Amino acid sequence: MEDIKMTATKAQYAKLKPELDAAFSTVMASMSMEEGPQQQEFARSIATFQQVQHAIPCARGTDALELALLALQLPAGAEVILPAFCYEALPEVIMKLNLKPVFADVDSRTFTLSPAAAERMITAATAAMVPVHLFGQCAPMQELTELAQKYNLWLLEDVAQALGAVYVDKDEKEWRAGAIGHMGYTSFFPTKPSADFGEGGAVFTGDAELAERMQQIARDGMGGKYTFSARLQNLQAAMLDVKIRYLDEYNEAREEIARFYDNAFAETKLVQAPQRATYSSHTYHQYTIKVAPALRDGLQQHLSDNFIPSVVYYPQPLHLLEKYTLAGYLPGELPVAELLSQSALSLPLHSELKEDQLAYICQHVIDYVKQNR
Ligand SMILES: *Cc1c(COP(=O)(O)O)cnc(C)c1O
Numbered sequence: 384m385e386d387i388k389m390t391a392t393k394a395q396y397a398k399l400k401p402e403l404d405a406a407f408s409t410v411m412a413s414m415s416m417e418e419g420p421q422q423q424e425f426a427r428s429i430a431t432f433q434q435v436q437h438a439i440p441c442a443r444g445t446d447a448l449e450l451a452l453l454a455l456q457l458p459a460g461a462e463v464i465l466p467a468f469c470y471e472a473l474p475e476v477i478m479k480l481n482l483k484p485v486f487a488d489v490d491s492r493t494f495t496l497s498p499a500a501a502e503r504m505i506t507a508a509t510a511a512m513v514p515v516h517l518f519g520q521c522a523p524m525q526e527l528t529e530l531a532q533k534y535n536l537w538l539l540e541d542v543a544q545a546l547g548a549v550y551v552d553k554d555e556k557e558w559r560a561g562a563i564g565h566m567g568y569t570s571f572f573p574t575k576p577s578a579d580f581g582e583g584g585a586v587f588t589g590d591a592e593l594a595e596r597m598q599q600i601a602r603d604g605m606g607g608k609y610t611f612s613a614r615l616q617n618l619q620a621a622m623l624d625v626k627i628r629y630l631d632e633y634n635e636a637r638e639e640i641a642r643f644y645d646n647a648f649a650e651t652k653l654v655q656a657p658q659r660a661t662y663s664s665h666t667y668h669q670y671t672i673k674v675a676p677a678l679r680d681g682l683q684q685h686l687s688d689n690f691i692p693s694v695v696y697y698p699q700p701l702h703l704l705e706k707y708t709l710a711g712y713l714p715g716e717l718p719v720a721e722l723l724s725q726s727a728l729s730l731p732l733h734s735e736l737k738e739d740q741l742a743y744i745c746q747h748v749i750d751y752v753k754q755n756r
Contacts, residue, residue: 384739387744389692389693391734395734403625403626406622407621415617417614422615424620425620437589439587441583447569448541450568454593454600463482464501464504464505465485467488474707482510486701486712486720487717490523494727495514496514505530511536515544516542519665521560524564524662548634551662551663566590583615584613602614636734637733640667640736640741641670641732644732647741669696671730672748674752676725678752679728681755702717
């Protein structure tokens with residue numbers, strides 16, 4: 384059996400090598416590393432992929448969030464609601480802009496922002512909500528859109544982990560994740576499903592005025608007041624333009640692997656496979672199981688002893704990080720996020736996993752939880 388890896392960027396490169404190398408050579412021949420026509424081409428490709436009017440590429444996913452928030456021109460101290468169970472860098476960006484991150488609890492089935500929990504956190508100062516389409520699956524956008532309308536809030540979707548996921552609204556209309564709210568943004572960091580060979584990000588919107596503002600900020604910074612230098616390099620754009628054509632194919636391959644896991648774990652209640660929401664496809668950026676909190680760390684150690692990598696996303700809910708407890712959050716306040724941080728474990732999932740590897744992983748997970756229950 385081959386060694387089991389958490390991700391497979393090398394094998395993916397091998398498959399797309401002719402096309403990627405050609406794109407690379409074109410840019411090298413033009414010697415336009417920073418700026419060039421590939422940037423506009425990629426902006427068009429990704430906008431078409433997302434079925435949105437405007438896409439603004441930038442250097443990183445966190446820059447994309449920054450760009451989106453800057454474009455909203457919110458007053459200092461405005462509150463931005465985001466899920467307590469997500470990536471640490473998001474509240475950092477919010478604070479950097481003198482805005483206030485406000486954490487809300489998540490749904491225990493989809494791990495995404497709970498509309499009811501979000502509504503409880505709304506105050507007169509709330510300006511925006513940032514639902515995160517976690518691990519490859521959409522947050523409940525119908526309810527969140529209604530909430531945003533009711534309280535007149537901006538809705539910014541984080542699609543860094545779910546690019547390519549399809550959301551189905553109540554009229555059965557299909558949307559790309561990240562194209563539903565006022566704006567959506569993504570990351571092309573190598574560990575993301577849209578794996579690049581460097582870093583990248585983009586913001587999507589159907590709003591011409593916001594798009595114009597973001598293009599201007601990405602181009603010129605903020606008129607001396609604030610420097611924003613986060614353009615996507617031309618070379619990266621050229622590589623990503625190849626990659627994006629295969630994203631749906633890779634996402635489908637991931638779903639196959641997820642199905643293998645789902646079937647294997649159906650045999651025991653001691654392992655909870657990730658649940659599929661009825662309103663969204665799942666791109667399985669992570670295949671995240673839940674086990675009893677008392678078993679989780681031991682299971683991870685057992686897997687590691689058997690050469691199976693796994694990762695705890697996320698070991699701490701954001702509201703219990705020290706800098707936020709100082710702002711008054713207490714343990715027990717957002718119980719679902721807290722429980723998830725003790726019970727979730729992400730298993731290897733990428734398009735190159737073989738059946739013998741998958742069977743080996745499942746056997747070790749199931750044996751461990753049965754022997755230690
Ligand atoms: C990775 C990630 C980002 C940011 O991406 P970078 O390109 O690394 O800045 C944003 N949101 C989520 C949920 C992520 O997982």
